[in-house]
Amino acid sequence: MADKEATVYIIDLGESMADCHNGRDESDLDFGMRYVWDKISTTVAANRKTWTLGVVGLNTDETNNPQDAQQLQGYEHISVLQEIGPMTMTSLRGLKSQIVPCTTSSGDAISAVVVAQSMIETYTKKLKYNRKIILVTNGESPIDDDNVADVAERLNQNNVQLIIVGVDFDDPEYGFKEEDKSSLKRRNEKSLRKLADACNDGVVGTMQQAVEELVIPRLKPVRPFKAYDGPLTLGDPSKHASALSIQVERYFKTKRATPPSASTVVDADRSAFTQTQGFDDEDTEMGGTGFSGVKQMRTYRVDDPDAPGGKRDVEFEELEKGYQYGRTVVHISESDFSITKYETKKGFSIIGFIPFSSYDPFINMGETGLIVASKFNEHAETALSALIHALFEVESYAVARYVNKDGAQVQILLLKPNPGIEDEFECLYDVPLPFAEDVRAYQFPPLDKVLTVTGGVLKEHRLLPNKDLNEAMSDFVDAMDLTSFDVDEDGNPVEYAPIDENYNPVIHRINQAIRARAVDPDSPIGPPAEILLRFSQPPAKLIKKAKSEIEVLVDAAEVKKVPEKGKGRFKKNTVKPLSGLDIDSLLGESKRKTISADNAIPEFKQILSSADDHDVIESAVKQMGDIIRKLITDSFADLFYPRAAENLRVMREELTNLEEPTLYNKFLKTLKKSLLSGELGGDRREMWFKHIIGGHLSLITNEDSEVSDVTEDEAKAVSSFLSLMS
Template sequence: MADKEATVYIIDLGHSMGEKHSGRKESNLDFSMRYVWDKISTTVAASRKTWTIGVIGLRTDETNNTLDENGLEGYENISVLQEIGPMSMSALRELRSEIKVSKTKQGDAISAIVLASSMIEDFTKKLKYNRKIILVTDGKGAMDADSLDEVTEKLNDVGIELIVIGVDFDDPDYGFKEEDKPKLKKKNEEILSRLVSQCKKGVYGTMAQAVEELSVPRIKPVRPFKSYDGPLTLGDPETYPNAMSIAVERYFKTKLAHPPSASTVVVNNAPSRSQVDDGDEAIEDNGNGLGAVRQVRAYKVNDPDAPGGKRDVDFDSLERGYEYGRTVVPISDMDESITNLQTKKSFTILGFIPFSSYEPHLSMGEAGVIVAQKFNEKAELALSSLVNALYELQSYAVARYVNKDNQKPFLHLLIPDPKLESEADCLFDVPLPFAEDIRSYQFPPLDKVVTVEGTVLRTHRLLPTPDLSKAMSDLVDAMDLSKFGKDDDGNPTEYAPIDETYNPTIHRINQAIRHRAVHPEEPLQPPAEILLRFSKPPDELVDQVKKQIDILIKKADVKKVPPKVKGKRKRETVKPISGLDVDALLGQAKRTKIDPENAIPEFKQTLGAATEVKAIEEATKQMGDIVCTLIRESFADINYDRAAAHLGVMREELIALEEPDLYNNFLRDLKKKIYQKELDGDRMDMWRGKIIAGGLGLITDQELEVSSITEAEAKKFEK
């Protein structure tokens, strides 16, 4: 079960929180709320009802709290903005409107802490909770420190962790000290620091450090999850009494993390918790102005006697169907149960393989750890014997794993670990890949060339020279990252340790969700630098290896590839072996006009002989006129296929010549003529049925990089 948490945020809203200090362009309140909003939005995104939040406003214009209502003094200008409870998106939006700078300077932070502890105690009772109070202030309000010891005793008795984060508070550990600090603020910092130090659980720091650490992704703590509880066997214990059977438990060692999944929602104006049928979908309002969309499916069959020729059928009366080519093969539940493999929950060792027979790159799945059953000394002794035997023989075990009855079986590799990484002897296991998961590629050797006759050549133009091999080796050594980093003492260490390498996809999406929840109208902030830290090599390393790169370029004789020449074919024109101009020998003049009766071959020949863009433009114009003529003179759709074929050749050839604009401009003009009925009547069937359906639309940048048309623009043009 997830941990229960009760957290109360005390936010200083005094008049001084509207000031700007330390060169910041935002007020002290806005600067502080960057930390608070991040924490609260993280709780909202988790969607756990057991993570509860309360919010208290300190130094507010009004007074709204139970202790003041009971007649106690010292609780003026303190308001409960939200009682302790689960935090939702609607509550977050309401809270945003309450957070604003007040006009008062009155309000005691110590009294606010007492109020927060009272709220937590009343809410949590004696139940098991993680209790926490977070105070955010600039320390410029008057504080009564007379009852400090009593407050500390109260916090320790209830088990509340006190976190005080101050705006521009002095923090020697972080290296920050505010110059020309007001006497009142200096005194308040001493009071709060003493209060935190007396608490059993307390944190005291400056807001600058807290805001700076927001960019560091927070790793979600995961509790051990038991995926298997049963015997680990070698042989069949039911048949052979000497077969091995050890009572074990399997837990996940690693688990694949996924980014938050998306939900389909719509803006809903219906009352809260209402349901509105909308054709095949149902919209359910969740109370924050957004409605969740549920898919509603209806199944129909042909029935001549039913209204409309179709009749509704229940889902339970349907059978599964599987595609076999273009045929749907139905199969009933009874027949399908016969084809399924009937399995029983088990973990059975099938055999053993030496360490040298297994390649580490084959481990592609989630790893698990196998330990002996709790409070079972016999199982602990047996598993320890198996683990040490495997380790001494340098062998792995291969086991068949079925976590539940009638589940798919998997082959797992069991890796021994005799107290090397864990406190007790255990086995690590990883799923073995299927044959279809492995791709074997054959590459020629780098140290020899084998000719067709079987001769082995050690010196060849395709083989690296000794100087080239040395240059490459020096470059690899110079780019070593294992000792490129620096630790706190300045000693060489690993540059990219695994615990500092974060998944940018998961954490970037989480950051974007938190920002959008608090600031729905503002643009997203750029990704945190820590997520992009290892996305490119460090500049110092690049400068360091520049010499080795230059040497490698020289030894490998690397030459720059000339840029593509616009208007030239990607494929070379086939020339006769003799090098003679066949057209000139036959007395044929260069073709300047394309014959409509033989348009496609002559269009290709004209483009093949073109040496200037002007000649390509002229040939395209003639081909376009022929296409328009075919459409105009077509009786019904008799010429549509010919026109589409001519248009397809034009499109293909102009893509090869990297001249997409010529085709796109013609197609725009053709669409205009068809829509305005300039080609002798209604020719929309040609446009929709042959051009759009035939994939003869605009040439986009996905087909040709030099095109200025995007996929979205092309789809909009087709509509």
């Protein structure tokens, strides 16, 4: 069961909270509410009914609390703004409208703590709760501290944690001290610290530190999730008495974290679609605008010459499953579909062992699990401990077949022993291993030698690093070492980017944006926190320190700047060789005028690279177009379709770079008309749909090229088979 929490925020709304101090351009109230809104929005985002909170206003113009209703003295100008309960977006909106500065400064902060403690005691009774009171004030209103000892004793009896966050409160440990502090505020700080010190779990801090720490991402606390509970076997216990069976439990050690997902909703007032977090049915309001959920609907159509428009709708129940087998579709009925499913039973069995040296860590397939003995089972603990130590002593891993429940997919796990020598915790760690179909065996040439066509091996070659380059690279790697670049509080070298300080910027940036929009949908979202970008670039000090090694490496590797690839109206800015030689002249090649079908793509590119007027480009496009049309016409079935599509792709790419989309679009429209009319040797529609549209070779739109006058809708219309052939 999730931990129950009951938190009451006491917010000082006194007249002095509207003032700005210490060079800030925001009031004390706005400054303090940055901390409060962050805490409340985090509770709302958690969406746990057991995480409850209430809000009490201090120094309000009115008085609204149970103690005053009982005609008790000293509880004036204290109002319960929200009773303790689950926090929703609707209540957050209502609360925000009440958090405004008032015109009084005579409320007692300690009396407000009594009101909050009474609210918690009434709501939680004697049940198990994490109870907390958070007081936010600038200490500029009078405080009666005569009953501090009694209030602290009552808080201790109910196990209530008191947190006092003061605006511009002195904090020697943090290093902040307010100059020219009024005598009233200095006296109030002492009274509040006296109350916190009398509590078992009291804390007093300054708001500056609290606000600064808001940028530190808060990791979501998780409870252990049991993925498997059952026997771990070695052999078959049902057949062999010597088989091993240990009752174990498997938990996740690492789990991939993902950003919060969004759902599509519709603005009920504006009828506009937007993306936002999901809400409960009773809480569908954000920014004063109602939202409604969107249901997805899908229709299925088939060709039917007798139906209006040549299409007929079919129901989902009429559909059948078919599997592509070559160029045909094999139908498997629903009654026979069970033959395609591999039946599995829940189980966890060791199928063999491999030595440490035979395993390569790069074949890990996913998240890590942790295997321990079942609770309160001494026999299982003893047996699993013996297995773990045996594996460790012989330096071997176990390989196991794992099915977490009946009908689930089979996983092959590698079990690594952890004998608890260093951390005093015995367990087996596991990672999934790949099947044969998961492995991609790519062959690459070696980096330390060159193989000649005759089978010779060259250790020295212009493509291989020489001794100077190897030494320069080694020195550069050593100079950029991060393992001891940072320093701790005592000045000792420590790792620069430890894993527990390296946060996922995507997850926490989205959470930051959601909280900002939840609290104030009209204000702009602030920039990403610096802590999220801390490790996105190498540290400047380290780069400066390694400058000499970088310069030596640049010289040894003969690094030269590559000229930028330019684009022109009629001619590309071709990259000139660093030697300055004219390669075309050396090879004896003059400017080409014609394109041959056997070498169409290189010759087409060569003509365009040297084109100096529009007529040359137009002639090259016409020649390439004729080659494409001939390939399609001469193709037996779809034999030459891929070659024709590749030529078309090059034409599209080159004309896009030359800012001549009109030539390509004109040719493609003509080609479509020829394909669909049968001019190119019969029915060639497969070339259009599979290779041209399927290969993303449609018209060049204004999103692909700024000079194109074709929109996306026009391109889709031309791509459609039902569009007019024009």
